Amino acid sequence: MAIKQLTVFVRNHQGALVEITELFASNGIDMRALSIADTQDFGILRAIVNNTDEAIRILRNAGHLVQSTDVIAVKISDTPGKLSGALHALNLAGINVEYLYAFLARTQRHAYVVLRVADNDAATRALEDAGFHMVSDEDIKKL
Secondary structure (H helix, E strand, O other), rough: OOEEEEEEEEEEOOOHHHHHHHHHHHHHOEEEEEEEEEEEEEEEEEEEEEOHHHHHHHHHHOOOOEEEEEEEEEEOOOOOOHHHHHHHHHHHHHOOOEEEEEEEEOOOOEEEEEEEEEOOHHHHHHHHHHOOOEOOHHHHHHH
16 A cells, blocks of 8 residues: 655755745645755655645646655554564565655554555555554545
């Protein structure tokens, strides 16, 4: 069960993130999760938002290089060792995690972990078989 992640290439200079977050805010785009990695010249912003298609349209119209990537998200109990259990299930299934980032829900005692893997379907099966619950695009919209 894949969800959509935005990947935005951002120039590494003062105000670049402000522009993107203001675009989201002024167009009713709510960020659910956010990760940014930087190099000397640019940053890679990864985000899960409530309306991916609209966010892509807004960013492209503003001249940003953006793409959508299928990732998976798993709901885990917000307690020590639960992330390790999810990663262990993927490892046992022979699935490599390329990157991950996590976020907490506003009202639940769970963490949500976004994972980039080569085979979303196999990873979903491995996690579900290990007792984990996957997060859908509909779940993201409700958070």
